Amino acid sequence: MSEIYDLLILGAGPAGISAAIYAARAGLNTLWLDKQFVPGGQIVNTYEVDNYPGMPGMSGIDLGEAMGTHAEKMGISPVGENVLSVEDTGTEKLVYTNKHEYRCRTLLLACGATHRKLNIPGEEELSGMGVSYCATCDGAFFKDRTTVVVGGGNTAAEDAIFLARVCRKVYVVHRRNELRADKILQDRLAACENIEMVWDSIPLEIRGTDQVTGLLVRNVKTGEESLLETDGVFIAVGILPNTDKFRNFVQLDENGYIVAGEEGVTSTPGVFAAGDIRTKSLRQVVTAVSDGANAVNSVQKYLLKQN
Numbered sequence: 001m002s003e004i005y006d007l008l009i010l011g012a013g014p015a016g017i018s019a020a021i022y023a024a025r026a027g028l029n030t031l032w033l034d035k036q037f038v039p040g041g042q043i044v045n046t047y048e049v050d051n052y053p054g055m056p057g058m059s060g061i062d063l064g065e066a067m068g069t070h071a072e073k074m075g076i077s078p079v080g081e082n083v084l085s086v087e088d089t090g091t092e093k094l095v096y097t098n099k100h101e102y103r104c105r106t107l108l109l110a111c112g113a114t115h116r117k118l119n120i121p122g123e124e125e126l127s128g129m130g131v132s133y134c135a136t137c138d139g140a141f142f143k144d145r146t147t148v149v150v151g152g153g154n155t156a157a158e159d160a161i162f163l164a165r166v167c168r169k170v171y172v173v174h175r176r177n178e179l180r181a182d183k184i185l186q187d188r189l190a191a192c193e194n195i196e197m198v199w200d201s202i203p204l205e206i207r208g209t210d211q212v213t214g215l216l217v218r219n220v221k222t223g224e225e226s227l228l229e230t231d232g233v234f235i236a237v238g239i240l241p242n243t244d245k246f247r248n249f250v251q252l253d254e255n256g257y258i259v260a261g262e263e264g265v266t267s268t269p270g271v272f273a274a275g276d277i278r279t280k281s282l283r284q285v286v287t288a289v290s291d292g293a294n295a296v297n298s299v300q301k302y303l304l305k306q307n
Contacts, residue, residue, distance in 0.1 A: 004103045005031045007299055008095055011110035012078040013041020014285045015275025017067040018292025019108055024074035026300055031102060033095070034078040039071070040064015041112050042276070043285055050140055052285050060128075063285070086249050088268055091306075105306065106270045106299045109246060109258060110292065113276040113283070116238040118150065122206030123235075130212025130232045135159035137284070142232045144168050148215050150203050151236035157181035157189050159236050164192040171228050173198045173217055198228070206233055241277050253279050264295030272298055
Protein backbone atom coordinates (compact mmCIF):
# COMPACT_ATOMS: atom_id res chain seq x y z
CA MET A 1 0.00 0.00 0.00
CA SER A 2 1.29 3.47 -0.88
CA GLU A 3 2.46 5.95 1.75
CA ILE A 4 -0.09 8.28 3.34
CA TYR A 5 1.23 11.82 3.71
CA ASP A 6 0.15 14.13 6.51
CA LEU A 7 0.00 16.98 4.01
CA LEU A 8 0.17 17.29 0.26
CA ILE A 9 0.80 20.79 -1.14
CA LEU A 10 -0.17 21.69 -4.70
CA GLY A 11 1.65 24.72 -6.10
CA ALA A 12 5.07 26.33 -5.62
CA GLY A 13 4.25 30.01 -5.71
CA PRO A 14 4.84 32.14 -2.58
CA ALA A 15 1.87 30.53 -0.77
CA GLY A 16 3.04 27.00 -1.53
CA ILE A 17 6.66 27.76 -0.64
CA SER A 18 5.65 29.36 2.65
CA ALA A 19 3.43 26.37 3.44
CA ALA A 20 6.25 23.94 2.65
CA ILE A 21 8.63 25.78 5.00
CA TYR A 22 6.10 25.82 7.83
CA ALA A 23 5.19 22.18 7.24
CA ALA A 24 8.86 21.18 7.40
CA ARG A 25 9.32 23.13 10.62
CA ALA A 26 6.26 21.40 12.07
CA GLY A 27 7.68 17.98 11.22
CA LEU A 28 4.76 17.01 9.01
CA ASN A 29 5.25 14.19 6.53
CA THR A 30 4.76 16.37 3.46
CA LEU A 31 4.74 15.94 -0.30
CA TRP A 32 4.97 19.06 -2.43
CA LEU A 33 3.94 19.05 -6.09
CA ASP A 34 4.25 21.67 -8.83
CA LYS A 35 4.24 21.46 -12.61
CA GLN A 36 6.72 24.33 -13.08
CA PHE A 37 10.47 23.86 -13.17
CA VAL A 38 11.26 27.05 -11.23
CA PRO A 39 9.64 27.91 -7.86
CA GLY A 40 7.99 31.28 -7.40
CA GLY A 41 4.74 31.11 -9.37
CA GLN A 42 3.68 34.38 -11.00
CA ILE A 43 6.50 36.42 -9.44
CA VAL A 44 9.12 34.84 -11.72
CA ASN A 45 7.53 36.85 -14.55
CA THR A 46 7.85 40.12 -12.62
CA TYR A 47 10.86 42.22 -13.57
CA GLU A 48 11.22 43.79 -10.13
CA VAL A 49 9.44 43.32 -6.80
CA ASP A 50 9.58 46.53 -4.78
CA ASN A 51 6.95 45.96 -2.09
CA TYR A 52 8.09 42.77 -0.35
CA PRO A 53 9.43 43.80 3.09
CA GLY A 54 13.20 43.66 3.46
CA MET A 55 13.93 42.92 -0.20
CA PRO A 56 13.32 46.11 -2.19
CA GLY A 57 14.25 46.06 -5.85
CA MET A 58 14.72 42.29 -6.10
CA SER A 59 13.77 40.69 -9.40
CA GLY A 60 10.85 38.28 -9.32
CA ILE A 61 12.95 35.33 -10.40
CA ASP A 62 15.57 36.07 -7.72
CA LEU A 63 12.90 36.31 -5.04
CA GLY A 64 11.34 33.03 -6.16
CA GLU A 65 14.76 31.39 -6.15
CA ALA A 66 15.54 32.74 -2.67
CA MET A 67 12.25 31.39 -1.35
CA GLY A 68 12.84 28.02 -3.01
CA THR A 69 16.36 27.84 -1.56
CA HIS A 70 14.95 28.54 1.90
CA ALA A 71 12.61 25.58 1.52
CA GLU A 72 15.48 23.39 0.31
CA LYS A 73 17.45 24.24 3.44
CA MET A 74 14.48 22.99 5.43
CA GLY A 75 14.77 19.69 3.57
CA ILE A 76 11.82 20.04 1.20
CA SER A 77 11.60 20.72 -2.54
CA PRO A 78 8.73 20.52 -5.04
CA VAL A 79 8.33 17.39 -7.12
CA GLY A 80 7.70 18.20 -10.78
CA GLU A 81 4.42 16.53 -11.64
CA ASN A 82 1.22 17.81 -13.22
CA VAL A 83 -1.95 17.13 -11.22
CA LEU A 84 -4.76 15.67 -13.31
CA SER A 85 -7.51 15.26 -10.69
CA VAL A 86 -8.26 14.99 -6.97
CA GLU A 87 -10.70 12.85 -4.99
CA ASP A 88 -12.07 12.93 -1.45
CA THR A 89 -12.65 9.51 0.15
CA GLY A 90 -13.48 10.94 3.57
CA THR A 91 -10.50 10.12 5.76
CA GLU A 92 -8.08 10.43 2.85
CA LYS A 93 -7.61 12.60 -0.22
CA LEU A 94 -6.34 11.09 -3.44
CA VAL A 95 -4.26 13.10 -5.90
CA TYR A 96 -3.71 11.75 -9.40
CA THR A 97 -0.80 13.12 -11.44
CA ASN A 98 0.59 12.30 -14.85
CA LYS A 99 2.91 9.82 -13.10
CA HIS A 100 1.48 8.63 -9.79
CA GLU A 101 -1.44 8.33 -7.40
CA TYR A 102 -0.84 9.90 -3.98
CA ARG A 103 -2.70 9.58 -0.67
CA CYS A 104 -2.82 12.23 2.03
CA ARG A 105 -4.71 13.14 5.19
CA THR A 106 -4.81 16.84 4.33
CA LEU A 107 -4.49 18.69 1.05
CA LEU A 108 -3.45 22.30 0.50
CA LEU A 109 -4.50 23.94 -2.77
CA ALA A 110 -2.06 26.74 -3.60
CA CYS A 111 -2.21 26.66 -7.39
CA GLY A 112 -2.63 30.40 -7.79
CA ALA A 113 -4.41 32.33 -10.50
CA THR A 114 -3.58 33.48 -14.00
CA HIS A 115 -4.10 36.98 -15.34
CA ARG A 116 -6.41 37.06 -18.31
CA LYS A 117 -4.39 38.00 -21.39
CA LEU A 118 -5.22 40.29 -24.28
CA ASN A 119 -3.44 37.89 -26.67
CA ILE A 120 -2.19 40.68 -28.91
CA PRO A 121 1.25 41.16 -30.52
CA GLY A 122 3.85 42.51 -28.09
CA GLU A 123 2.11 41.36 -24.92
CA GLU A 124 4.26 38.32 -24.23
CA GLU A 125 7.43 39.81 -25.71
CA LEU A 126 7.27 42.93 -23.51
CA SER A 127 5.92 41.30 -20.34
CA GLY A 128 7.93 42.72 -17.45
CA MET A 129 9.35 45.41 -19.74
CA GLY A 130 6.42 47.79 -19.50
CA VAL A 131 3.59 45.28 -19.73
CA SER A 132 2.17 44.55 -16.28
CA TYR A 133 -0.90 42.96 -14.74
CA CYS A 134 -0.54 44.56 -11.31
CA ALA A 135 -0.56 48.33 -10.80
CA THR A 136 0.04 48.12 -7.05
CA CYS A 137 3.07 45.90 -7.72
CA ASP A 138 4.70 47.85 -10.54
CA GLY A 139 3.13 51.32 -10.61
CA ALA A 140 5.93 52.97 -8.63
CA PHE A 141 8.36 52.25 -11.48
CA PHE A 142 6.41 54.62 -13.73
CA LYS A 143 6.65 57.77 -11.63
CA ASP A 144 6.19 60.91 -13.75
CA ARG A 145 5.72 58.78 -16.87
CA THR A 146 2.78 57.90 -19.12
CA THR A 147 0.83 54.67 -18.71
CA VAL A 148 -2.21 52.95 -20.20
CA VAL A 149 -4.77 50.85 -18.35
CA VAL A 150 -6.82 48.41 -20.42
CA GLY A 151 -10.17 47.39 -18.92
CA GLY A 152 -13.44 48.75 -17.62
CA GLY A 153 -14.20 47.00 -14.34
CA ASN A 154 -13.38 47.78 -10.72
CA THR A 155 -9.78 46.59 -11.01
CA ALA A 156 -9.12 48.76 -14.07
CA ALA A 157 -10.62 51.82 -12.35
CA GLU A 158 -8.67 51.18 -9.15
CA ASP A 159 -5.46 50.70 -11.14
CA ALA A 160 -5.97 53.94 -13.04
CA ILE A 161 -6.66 55.91 -9.86
CA PHE A 162 -3.60 54.38 -8.21
CA LEU A 163 -1.38 55.17 -11.21
CA ALA A 164 -2.73 58.72 -11.46
CA ARG A 165 -1.08 59.47 -8.11
CA VAL A 166 2.40 58.82 -9.48
CA CYS A 167 2.17 59.07 -13.28
CA ARG A 168 2.20 62.20 -15.39
CA LYS A 169 -0.64 60.89 -17.54
CA VAL A 170 -2.85 57.80 -17.56
CA TYR A 171 -4.98 56.59 -20.47
CA VAL A 172 -7.86 54.19 -19.82
CA VAL A 173 -8.80 52.10 -22.86
CA HIS A 174 -12.25 50.50 -22.80
CA ARG A 175 -14.20 48.81 -25.59
CA ARG A 176 -17.51 50.44 -24.56
CA ASN A 177 -18.59 54.03 -23.90
CA GLU A 178 -19.16 53.45 -20.20
CA LEU A 179 -17.36 51.55 -17.45
CA ARG A 180 -18.58 48.52 -15.53
CA ALA A 181 -16.84 49.79 -12.40
CA ASP A 182 -18.79 50.83 -9.30
CA LYS A 183 -20.20 54.37 -9.36
CA ILE A 184 -17.94 55.55 -6.54
CA LEU A 185 -14.88 54.44 -8.49
CA GLN A 186 -16.13 56.12 -11.65
CA ASP A 187 -16.57 59.38 -9.72
CA ARG A 188 -13.03 59.17 -8.37
CA LEU A 189 -11.73 58.39 -11.83
CA ALA A 190 -13.48 61.44 -13.28
CA ALA A 191 -11.94 63.62 -10.57
CA CYS A 192 -8.40 62.75 -11.68
CA GLU A 193 -7.29 65.48 -14.09
CA ASN A 194 -4.41 63.45 -15.52
CA ILE A 195 -6.61 60.52 -16.60
CA GLU A 196 -7.88 60.48 -20.18
CA MET A 197 -10.58 58.01 -21.25
CA VAL A 198 -10.22 56.29 -24.61
CA TRP A 199 -13.77 55.07 -25.20
CA ASP A 200 -15.09 52.49 -27.67
CA SER A 201 -11.59 51.22 -28.32
CA ILE A 202 -9.79 47.90 -28.31
CA PRO A 203 -6.03 47.26 -28.08
CA LEU A 204 -4.43 45.84 -31.23
CA GLU A 205 -0.69 45.77 -30.58
CA ILE A 206 1.82 46.75 -27.90
CA ARG A 207 4.77 48.50 -29.51
CA GLY A 208 8.40 48.54 -28.37
CA THR A 209 11.69 46.66 -28.62
CA ASP A 210 13.32 46.39 -25.21
CA GLN A 211 10.68 48.53 -23.51
CA VAL A 212 7.07 49.51 -24.20
CA THR A 213 6.79 52.65 -26.31
CA GLY A 214 3.16 52.62 -27.40
CA LEU A 215 -0.21 50.89 -27.68
CA LEU A 216 -2.04 50.69 -30.98
CA VAL A 217 -5.83 50.87 -30.55
CA ARG A 218 -8.84 50.78 -32.84
CA ASN A 219 -12.14 52.60 -32.34
CA VAL A 220 -14.84 49.92 -32.69
CA LYS A 221 -17.39 52.43 -34.01
CA THR A 222 -15.30 54.29 -36.60
CA GLY A 223 -12.62 51.69 -37.32
CA GLU A 224 -9.98 54.40 -36.94
CA GLU A 225 -6.62 53.26 -35.53
CA SER A 226 -4.39 55.43 -33.36
CA LEU A 227 -1.15 55.02 -31.41
CA LEU A 228 -1.01 55.96 -27.75
CA GLU A 229 2.57 56.79 -26.81
CA THR A 230 3.18 55.23 -23.42
CA ASP A 231 5.88 53.80 -21.16
CA GLY A 232 3.69 51.09 -19.68
CA VAL A 233 0.57 49.06 -20.38
CA PHE A 234 -1.37 47.74 -17.39
CA ILE A 235 -3.77 44.98 -18.36
CA ALA A 236 -6.80 44.69 -16.05
CA VAL A 237 -9.27 42.49 -17.89
CA GLY A 238 -9.70 39.88 -15.19
CA ILE A 239 -7.99 37.06 -13.34
CA LEU A 240 -8.66 33.38 -13.84
CA PRO A 241 -8.15 31.23 -10.73
CA ASN A 242 -6.60 27.84 -11.45
CA THR A 243 -9.56 25.93 -10.05
CA ASP A 244 -10.93 23.94 -13.00
CA LYS A 245 -9.73 20.67 -11.47
CA PHE A 246 -11.42 21.42 -8.15
CA ARG A 247 -14.93 22.50 -9.26
CA ASN A 248 -16.66 19.46 -7.76
CA PHE A 249 -14.20 19.13 -4.91
CA VAL A 250 -14.56 22.39 -2.92
CA GLN A 251 -17.00 25.30 -2.93
CA LEU A 252 -16.16 28.07 -5.38
CA ASP A 253 -17.57 31.60 -5.52
CA GLU A 254 -19.24 33.12 -8.58
CA ASN A 255 -15.83 34.07 -10.01
CA GLY A 256 -14.33 30.62 -9.59
CA TYR A 257 -12.23 31.29 -6.49
CA ILE A 258 -12.14 28.75 -3.65
CA VAL A 259 -14.29 29.97 -0.77
CA ALA A 260 -11.85 30.11 2.14
CA GLY A 261 -11.04 32.70 4.79
CA GLU A 262 -7.77 33.75 6.37
CA GLU A 263 -7.28 30.35 8.00
CA GLY A 264 -7.52 28.62 4.62
CA VAL A 265 -10.38 26.31 5.61
CA THR A 266 -12.52 25.18 2.65
CA SER A 267 -15.93 23.53 2.45
CA THR A 268 -14.30 20.08 2.30
CA PRO A 269 -12.89 18.80 5.61
CA GLY A 270 -9.15 18.31 5.43
CA VAL A 271 -8.77 20.49 2.34
CA PHE A 272 -7.27 23.97 2.63
CA ALA A 273 -6.55 26.84 0.23
CA ALA A 274 -3.88 29.54 0.21
CA GLY A 275 -2.76 32.39 -2.02
CA ASP A 276 -4.38 33.83 -5.13
CA ILE A 277 -6.63 30.79 -5.57
CA ARG A 278 -8.85 31.70 -2.59
CA THR A 279 -11.40 34.46 -1.98
CA LYS A 280 -9.58 37.59 -0.80
CA SER A 281 -9.39 41.31 -1.54
CA LEU A 282 -5.62 41.71 -1.99
CA ARG A 283 -3.54 39.31 -4.07
CA GLN A 284 0.11 40.10 -3.42
CA VAL A 285 3.27 38.15 -2.54
CA VAL A 286 3.06 39.24 1.10
CA THR A 287 -0.54 38.04 1.52
CA ALA A 288 0.21 34.75 -0.25
CA VAL A 289 3.09 34.05 2.11
CA SER A 290 0.83 34.76 5.09
CA ASP A 291 -1.81 32.43 3.64
CA GLY A 292 0.67 29.57 3.42
CA ALA A 293 1.64 29.92 7.08
CA ASN A 294 -1.97 30.23 8.24
CA ALA A 295 -3.05 27.21 6.22
CA VAL A 296 -0.39 24.95 7.74
CA ASN A 297 -1.45 26.11 11.19
CA SER A 298 -5.00 25.04 10.29
CA VAL A 299 -3.68 21.72 8.96
CA GLN A 300 -1.98 21.02 12.29
CA LYS A 301 -5.18 21.76 14.21
CA TYR A 302 -7.15 19.48 11.91
CA LEU A 303 -4.69 16.59 12.24
CA LEU A 304 -4.68 16.87 16.04
CA LYS A 305 -8.45 16.45 16.07
CA GLN A 306 -8.22 13.34 13.89
CA ASN A 307 -5.82 11.52 16.23
